[in-house]
Amino acid sequence: MAVSNIGMPDQATWENLFDIKKVFATLKLNGRIQEVVEFGCGYGTFTISAAEIISGTIHAIDSDPEMIRVTSEAVKKHQLENVEVIQRDFVLSGSGMKNLSMDYVMLFNVLNAENQNALFKDAKRVLKKWGYIGVVIWNGDPETPGALEMEAAPSPEQCRIWARAVGLSFELKCELKPYFYGMLFVKGNTLKWKDRQI
Numbered sequence: 001m002a003v004s005n006i007g008m009p010d011q012a013t014w015e016n017l018f019d020i021k022k023v024f025a026t027l028k029l030n031g032r033i034q035e036v037v038e039f040g041c042g043y044g045t046f047t048i049s050a051a052e053i054i055s056g057t058i059h060a061i062d063s064d065p066e067m068i069r070v071t072s073e074a075v076k077k078h079q080l081e082n083v084e085v086i087q088r089d090f091v092l093s094g095s096g097m098k099n100l101s102m103d104y105v106m107l108f109n110v111l112n113a114e115n116q117n118a119l120f121k122d123a124k125r126v127l128k129k130w131g132y133i134g135v136v137i138w139n140g141d142p143e144t145p146g147a148l149e150m151e152a153a154p155s156p157e158q159c160r161i162w163a164r165a166v167g168l169s170f171e172l173k174c175e176l177k178p179y180f181y182g183m184l185f186v187k188g189n190t191l192k193w194k195d196r197q198i
């Protein structure tokens, strides 16, 4: 059951839409992060770059066999040994990651249809305390190249509601111009920030 109704454009068009370094810098995906799970890796657009900077393993999940093939080939081409590519439907079966095992959950371009509450719940479950959930969402600009076919681009307010419903703290919202925005949530009460390890 796909959570995304994006008719993804071809790989080159899609990858041209993002400044990956900027996305990672703004959403705090960096070398201090060890274990990462990516819900819906697609072409591996963010998977490969994430694997190159984190200090642990990225677990890249997708239900689409073609996306699994493309990402697996990219992993091979880049000779990366810290990527686990997993074919799985995370709406039907969850991510399958262990409780409290991840430092970072990537919800990049997968929050635009249904079951977001369940996604946030599973994301929180697998995160260690003070772990991050990074979110990237289309801003709905109809001029976006590649004819995205989203039924809706959820608002930052809606995203905060989903996150708050499972007890996550909001950390930041940023523009990822021209076509996307990002948000960062933390597992933990940011009023007790001084206890934080990462």
Ligand SMILES: C[S@@+](CC[C@H](N)C(=O)[O-])C[C@H]1O[C@@H](n2cnc3c(N)ncnc32)[C@H](O)[C@@H]1O
Binding pocket: 001, 002, 003, 004, 006, 008, 039, 040, 041, 042, 043, 044, 045, 046, 061, 062, 063, 064, 067, 088, 089, 090, 091, 092, 108, 109, 110
């Ligand atoms: C719009 S793409 C985004 C890919 C990647 N996160 C990015 O930003 O480049 C959404 C991806 O999520 C995958 N996906 C959608 N629903 C899924 C589900 N229920 N389980 C696993 N993967 C899913 C799709 O196959 C697609 O590759």
